[in-house]
Amino acid sequence: MSIDADQIVERRRLRRKVTFWRTLGILAAVAAVAVGVATVLGRTIPASSPHVARVMIGGLIRNDRERVEMLEEIGRSRASAVILSIDSPGGTVTGSEQLYDALRRLAQKKPVVAVVEGVAASGAYIAALGADHIVARRNALVGSVGVIYQYPNFTELMKTLGVAMEDIKSSPLKASPNPFSPTTPEARAAVDSLVKDSYAWFKGLVSERRKISDPRLAEVSDGRVFTGHQGLDLQLVDELGDERTARAWLAKEKGVPPTLKVRNWRSGQVGDEFGWLLGAARGVVSALGFPQAAALFGDTARSALERSQLDGLLALWHPRSDG
Incomplete structure (x- = not known):
């Protein structure tokens, strides 16, 4: 028994x-x-039919060859215009530059209008500058014109552990700054020159594309973000509104029929190669009876994955979490 x-x-x-x-x-x-x-x-509307192309710019921006190829494909399609739907805090300077250049090439073939749905800060604002016209919601965030270079320094931790990192370099500034040794004045000056050079390029882009004079340029390029309402007065955006506002502008200024249907164009996104793993892990946590923890885990894991793939000079805005 x-x-x-x-x-x-x-x-x-x-x-x-x-x-x-x-x-x-x-x-x-x-x-x-x-x-x-x-x-x-x-994507039920074929690329060979007249339409308005909608491109989403979200998450962290980095170099993305797939997205560039997609924008080139839009340029060859029968899209009558392009709407950029932006909600991003920015990303790497080189990734933002790549996206801006691709958008400017596209704008030579099709009218491009940007719609700031939530945030178009730093590198995402660089992307918005690639459009012919910028529309933002009244309380969207725009701006954060600036560049940052961040690196960790474990010097004090190494001292606590009683570990020293030794290196033999061909010259004093090779591999500097080094996270395992104090940053020398020379190394800090070298990095500072990189930041200032990219910052000057960013400001020049804002001045050129938005026709902003030097006194006002200093005001909008101190690193702050502005609401869409503030940005309108500061010439950072052209209109307040949403996608309907963008369609109205396209109809009035570019002769794009308002009856044309919108086709969503998509490319691969950062971290998609791990999407199945994040989804499975979140599903298991949820199945165990913790749906809120599952959602938090998924968001946190994806954010960490995206940030881990950023390197070099950043055009990135993120609010401080330490109050």
Whole structure:
């Protein structure tokens, strides 16, 4: 009797495990189908038909060859105009420069209007500068004109651990600044020159594209963000509104029929190669009865993944979390 009871218990455990993994597999399949359907619905209009192209600029901006190729494809398509829907704090300077250059090339073929849905700060504002016209919601955030170079310094921690990092360099500024030794005045000056050079380029871009004079340029390029309402007075944006405002401008100024349908154009995004892993992990946490923790885990993991892929000079805005 005891053996039979143990077998029954073991079978029940096995059945529960099989049921759990089957359920998880079904949920994953349903999610994949939902994503596929959403993608198809957003791209039912063929590129060979007249339409208005919508391009999303979100998350952290970095070098993205796929996105550049997508913008080039839009230029060859029958899109009558392009709407950039922006909600991003920026990213790397080189990635933002790459995106800006691609948008300017596209603007030579199609009218481009940017719509700031939430944030267009730092590198994302550089992207907005690539448009012919900038529309922002009244309380959206724009600006943060500036460049930053950040690096950790573990000198005090190394002292506490009793560990010293030795190196032999070809010249004093090779591999400087070094996170394992105090930053020398010479190294700090070298990095400062990099930041100032990129900052001068950024300011020049704002001055050229927005026709802002030197006195006002100093006001808008001190690193602050502004609301769309403030940005309108400061010449950082052209209009307050949303995508409907952008469509009205395209109709009035560029003769783009307001009846044209919108086609969503998409490319790969940062961290997509790990999306299935993040989704699976979040699904497991949620299945265990912690949906809020699952959502927090997914957002935190994706943010950490994106930031881990940023390197070099940054055109990035993020509010301080230390109050």
